[in-house]
Amino acid sequence: MLPAGAALEVIDPEGEQVADLAVFLARDPNEYFSAGRTIDYNERIALTAGDTLYSAGSIPLLRIEEDDVGTHDLLVTPCSERMFELMRGMRNHPSCLANLRDALAPHGIPEVLISSTFNIFMDVRVSADGRITIGPPPSRAGDGIVFRALEDLVIGLTACSSEFSNAGRCKPIGYRVIPEA
């Protein structure tokens, strides 16, 4: 639970790690973070300080206040067991979706509402012909991003389990909550 007015800082302590952020309005989890609405309202797929994350029903959820990196992804969904099976032939692989599902279930949020995530420090590039390529995260040790809560929110956060997104090594992600001044 992140109360309105508080800030969430997400830190990459070792560098080159991705963190998937899921966001829900506390009073109505059907107002889940929507990458599509967020792209529409910001008129950009690349968000940074000053930009706002929106819910499916167009409610402003979080505003980015500080950003050491400036590279985050809104296009792809959190990695899942099924994704590792389909794309890599790997079974029972740990995944962001499983981490978020297990962490959010006690808060009454079902997996079906984990629709899209804000993929912090993830470098997904779009080429002129529409192809996407995933590069290593450009975050260096100690880099961070700060989000301000615009409503009372439930937050899910996981370090990325995919060796294909985090430069081949699953590392920790740090965070802290900064109460409203």
Next chain:
Amino acid sequence: MLPAGAALEVIDPEGEQVADLAVFLARDPNEYFSAGRTIDYNERIALTAGDTLYSAGSIPLLRIEEDDVGTHDLLVTPCSERMFELMRGMRNHPSCLANLRDALAPHGIPEVLISSTFNIFMDVRVSADGRITIGPPPSRAGDGIVFRALEDLVIGLTACSSEFSNAGRCKPIGYRVIPEA
């Protein structure tokens, strides 16, 4: 209801019109079409003949079999009353989301599951700095796209209500269902 094996053809009879397509697995509407999963598995934001649309739980829903246009959008969400208010200051504007919600409700599909749509003939371009711009639909009169159902599906389809996406004039969209041969 589009049974597995049948095809759905969507036609733009006058040209320069967008149609938003919502797709659900008939036996479990929680398996809604996911733009994010679809981008991930196709490794592209630009889909055309041969490409597959996936659900949130990674189930293949539809395959594109024919495509006269080759320009469709996976980035933005269907236009909504709230979007017209926030972005344009227009109140009570007709919208794709309202059309889909009203058409899908009798089939037991709540609005919260209309998470993302496949925006047929919609031209959303991404510039090198991540900005998006929406151009007029490149479809000409009579152009179409054919989807093959890979499962029993519930389909929502609407002609676009946004004068900002369809070159300034709200026109009809045609469709037909082609039973399995």
